[in-house]
Each structure stands twice: as C-alpha cells, then as structure tokens.
Amino acid sequence: MKILITGGAGQVGTDLLHHLHARGAKVSVFDIAAPPEGLPPDVRWYRGGVDTASELYDAVKDAGPEVMYHFAALLSATGEKVPHRAYAVNMEGTRNALEAARLFGVKQVMFASTIAVFGPGLPDPVPDDVPLQPATIYGVTKVAGELLGAYYHRKWKLDFRGVRFPGLINAGVPGGGTTDYALHMYVDGIRHGKYECYVKPESTVPMMYMPDALRALVELSDAPAARLKRCIYNIAAVSPTALEFAQAVKKRVPGVEITFKVDPVRQAILDSWPRRVDDACARADWGWKAQYDLAKMSDDLVPKIRKMVGVF
Ligand SMILES: NC(=O)c1ccc[n+]([C@@H]2O[C@H](COP(=O)([O-])OP(=O)(O)OC[C@H]3O[C@@H](n4cnc5c(N)ncnc54)[C@H](O)[C@@H]3O)[C@@H](O)[C@H]2O)c1
Secondary structure: OEEEEEOOOOHHHHHHHHHHHHOOOEEEEEEOOOOOOOOOOOOEEEEOOOOOHHHHHHHHHHHOOOEEEEOOOOOHHHHHHOHHHHHHHHHHHHHHHHHHHHHOOOOEEEEEEEHHHOOOOOOOOEOOOOOOOOOOHHHHHHHHHHHHHHHHHHHHOOEEEEEEEOEEEOOOOOOOOOOHHHHHHHHHHHHHOEEEEOOOOOOEOOEEEHHHHHHHHHHHHHOOHHHOOOOEEEOOOEOOEHHHHHHHHHHHOOOOEEEEOOOHHHHHHHHOOOOOEOOHHHHHHHOOOOOOOHHHHHHHHHHHHHHHHOOO
C-alpha cells in the first residue's frame, strides 16, 4: 500500500509515519519542513507547501499514493497569531489536497479534523451533528475542510473520511495547539522539575493518547465503506481537568511543581470548546473504542518522555 502524509513532520504525522511503515506501507511525506534524522531510508520526502498547488500536485503525481493522510495545517494557538497564513495553509491546502487526490487517482483521503470545529453553548457531551460555530480561524478552516471533503465525496465519489481529534498527547513535540499544556506538564515536569500551566486548574477538554489516535485513523481507513454512514466522526477518550493532569504527573514524577497562570487568549479558546464529545456514531459504524484512560496513558507516557529528554 502506497501512502502519502501531508504534514508528516508534525506531532501526529511523525508517529503515523513510523506506525504505517512498521505495518509494511510504502510511505511518502509532503511537508514544508526538512526531513528529520533517523528516517527509515525508504521513506520518500517531498518538500513544499500545501498552499502552493503545483508543489503538492507534483509530489502526489510522483508518489502515486492510494491513500493520502492530509495533516498539514496551522493549529489553533498558532492560527490566532497568523490568521491569514492559517487560512492559506488550512483552506487552500485542503482544497489542493482534495483536488490532487481527484486529479491523480488517490483512492482515499483521510482528514484530521478537530474538536475546534465546535463553538460555545453546545450540549455536554456534544454529538456529531450540531451547529458548527467555531471561535477560531483554525476551527473555521476545519469546518470548511470537512464540508469540502464531503462535497468531493458526493460529487466525484472520492473516498473522504476523517475524525475530529481531541487534544493529542504523545512523547513528542506539540505543534502549537491550545491543548499543548497537558503534554508540557509531563515534558517540562520531567526536564525542569516544574511547569507553569496557562489555563485554569478546572479547565476540561477532550484529550486522547496518540496510540488511540493512530488506531482510530487506521481502523477508520480500513473500515468497509458500506458500514460508514458519514464522512467525519467524533471520537472520544478522556476529559481530565488540568488539575487532574497535574496530579497524574506529580504521582509519577516526584517533587515536580506545577503552577497555574492564565493566558486569557488561550483560556478563551479552550473555554469555547466542549468538555466532552459523544462518539456513539464512530462506535456504531466502525467499532471505535478508546483504550487509554489518564492513569494508563500516564504510566506508558512518563518512561517514554524520560527517554526522549534523557532525564531518568
Ligand atoms: N495535535 C493535536 O492535538 C491535534 C488535535 C486535533 C486535530 N489535529 C490535526 O491533526 C493534524 C496534525 O496535527 P499535528 O499536531 O501533527 O500538527 P503539527 O503542527 O505538529 O504538524 C503540522 C505539520 O504541517 C506542516 N506544515 C505547516 N504548514 C505547511 C505547509 N504550508 N505545507 C506543508 N506542510 C506544512 C508542518 O511543518 C508540520 O510538520 C492537523 O491537521 C491538526 O489540525 C491535531
């Protein structure tokens, strides 16, 4: 199976690349960033911008993937700093990815959407089909990406599928999302013995450990089309408060000091998102079920982060 990942140098793409490569896929990456050290030698790396159609088209034509994971994006916190750039990367980039898939015979496009498509005032937990009135440019562009992909599915029969990821946590480098505080607690807690969290202790948003997120992508990609009643699915795992994250870190990293000092911009973004999502449709259609709760995730994550930062 030939697979191309746009944004494959990022937090999700890096882990997915190794995951798919280990399953025997022939993986190519398209990213504006240079390839990292330690890449498997048979991974092909195309360097370019998704917002420049010709660069993406040349790569897709050359790589000839059957499946394209479209991850290249600017995330919520970064997007608010440079909204015009976020519009270009996320909107034009997604249009270019879908068009490249249509032009060059890519069979399936997997899209990474987000809980940032939701705005304030929704039911708790929030189901899939609600009015989408996001508060950030990131959310606006992801709503548009979901709708455009569904249009390509209807109009040109492109097999377009995606999940609305919660905040994702792994032993990696976070990419400028508003939920990055959770991962920073573990990384800075282990590396520096302390972390100042930029949201209130009671802040609660949906979160997921990366092994669950990768499994969701692969299971949805593999699901028989006849079972899928929609293109985009909510997926849920855990919704700890920021304080509960701090307690989970403290339990496993003795002596760590986690304090809270609110950044009003990022707090406002977080407060516009749901506390929990309802993933009943994903469970019913393709058997989705998260496997990691906060304790199981923390037990697995802390040794990996210790190894990553070299502090034992
Ligand atoms: N990480 C999360 O918590 C989270 C949550 C919900 C959804 N998502 C979605 O998952 C996807 C991957 O997220 P991530 O956390 O890996 O993000 P990330 O910021 O770590 O990675 C994004 C990648 O896109 C690349 N990129 C940026 N601009 C580009 C351009 N113009 N052309 C080509 N590449 C470009 C970056 O170099 C980077 O490698 C994104 O679409 C994001 O919206 C992530």
